Amino acid sequence: HPLDDPATDPFAVAATAAAEIALKTGVEHHDIALTLGSGWGRAADLIGETTATIPADEITGFSKPALVGHPGTIRSVLLPSGKRALVIGARTHYYEGHGVRRVVHSVRTAAATGATTMILTNGAGGIRESWTPGTPVLIRDHINLTADSPLEGATFVDLTDLYSARLRAIARQIEPGLDEGVYTQFRGPHYETPAEVQMAKAIGGHIVGMSTALEAIAARQAGMEILGMSLITNLAAGISATPLSHTEVLEAGADAEPVISALLARIVAA
Numbered sequence: 387h388p389l390d391d392p393a394t395d396p397f398a399v400a401a402t403a404a405a406e407i408a409l410k411t412g413v414e415h416h417d418i419a420l421t422l423g424s425g426w427g428r429a430a431d432l433i434g435e436t437t438a439t440i441p442a443d444e445i446t447g448f449s450k451p452a453l454v455g456h457p458g459t460i461r462s463v464l465l466p467s468g469k470r471a472l473v474i475g476a477r478t479h480y481y482e483g484h485g486v487r488r489v490v491h492s493v494r495t496a497a498a499t500g501a502t503t504m505i506l507t508n509g510a511g512g513i514r515e516s517w518t519p520g521t522p523v524l525i526r527d528h529i530n531l532t533a534d535s536p537l538e539g540a541t542f543v544d545l546t547d548l549y550s551a552r553l554r555a556i557a558r559q560i561e562p563g564l565d566e567g568v569y570t571q572f573r574g575p576h577y578e579t580p581a582e583v584q585m586a587k588a589i590g591g592h593i594v595g596m597s598t599a600l601e602a603i604a605a606r607q608a609g610m611e612i613l614g615m616s617l618i619t620n621l622a623a624g625i626s627a628t629p630l631s632h633t634e635v636l637e638a639g640a641d642a643e644p645v646i647s648a649l650l651a652r653i654v655a656a
């Protein structure tokens with residue numbers, strides 16, 4: 387894989403991928419990019435008209451999606467405003483063990499297509515009991531528990547207001563009931579133990595997940611404005627009496643999809 391060689395410049399690989407996307411979609415410049423995590427898949431259809439759909443593994447640096455059945459595509463969507471959105475339906479998770487460069491390649495590629503706004507969505511566990519499965523939550527800040535970073539060398543990037551207060555205010559104008567919280571990224575792929583969930587709570591986390599934080603850091607390095615949203619699909623381990631069940635996760639995501647996708651479409655249109 388091109389990104390596995392440390393001597394390779396990851397930004398050159400992103401530039402190559404962006405050029406391929408421009409060629410295959412016929413769209414020279416994209417304005418906004420969205421990564422759709424579990425539960426958010428339907429948003430692409432609601433935000434505008436898809437003018438091109440590319441299998442992700444046709445683009446340099448992208449690989450077959452880890453999740454069986456995951457769309458694994460990259461779509462160019464024409465928004466009602468006339469702006470162009472790049473919808474990435476093929477996220478590489480840190481737990482796949484391919485290294486952090488592969489995790490953030492989609493964000494770097496989105497920036498290379500010209501996008502200045504990065505919307506990162508995911509499915510996650512909730513530590514707040516009031517967040518029943520199916521609740522969408524704005525990410526206010528994150529705690530990166532991966533002990534890793536997409537930044538290489540003496541790249542000291544400031545991360546204050548990493549999850550744009552401006553974009554969160556727009557989201558809350560559209561949906562005043564939207565709550566927000568601090569997202570903690572664990573390495574996964576196992577879910578947290580109850581003790582780890584209590585640790586996340588003790589250090590100020592409200593959401594537990596296995597993505598997003600590393601992508602957000604890369605998006606900031608690329609100078610993008612970031613909006614992060616989690617779909618709480620389960621109560622984190624130990625928060626409720628009944629144990630985690632994957633079917634609960636999938637059902638909650640499915641039921642919430644139309645609601646959160648419509649919400650995301652309104653935020654993108656704003």
Ligand SMILES: Nc1nc2[nH]c(I)nc2c(=O)[nH]1
Pocket residue numbers: 424509510511512572574576577578594595596619620621622623635
């Ligand atoms: N780390 C972590 N990731 C998740 N993704 C989903 I969906 N639910 C969870 C969860 O409870 N913990």
